[in-house]
Amino acid sequence: MIVNRFIPFRGFTAINLFGLIFVRRGMTFTDVELRHERIHTRQMLELLVLPFYLWYVLEWLVRLILTRDAFRAYHSISFEREAFAHQSDPDYLHRRRHFVWLRYYAFSNKTIC
Numbered sequence: 001m002i003v004n005r006f007i008p009f010r011g012f013t014a015i016n017l018f019g020l021i022f023v024r025r026g027m028t029f030t031d032v033e034l035r036h037e038r039i040h041t042r043q044m045l046e047l048l049v050l051p052f053y054l055w056y057v058l059e060w061l062v063r064l065i066l067t068r069d070a071f072r073a074y075h076s077i078s079f080e081r082e083a084f085a086h087q088s089d090p091d092y093l094h095r096r097r098h099f100v101w102l103r104y105y106a107f108s109n110k111t112i113c
């Protein structure tokens, strides 16, 4: 975790770039948020980093078209759904199985939150 005064842009707390978590100085970054970002780091490594970002953006765009709601589309991305579901569990990364985010990859209205 790298605390600094430039990344991310003002108004944002943290960003995970290629597995490095940048936290804007002066912002509160909780253990839960750190676990959330560490789950994303695992997902990135499973997809060899760059395909993670491509998949992430494409899935968000598809869900945006389906939901017509940017916030809802973001929360329904499979990577985010896994991270939000387990960010409060301190032991999750110890027992997490590879590619488990695929279980959250469903397009039915029932599963899009």
Ligand SMILES: [Zn+2]
Binding pocket: 036, 040, 079, 080, 083
């Ligand atoms: Zn996230």
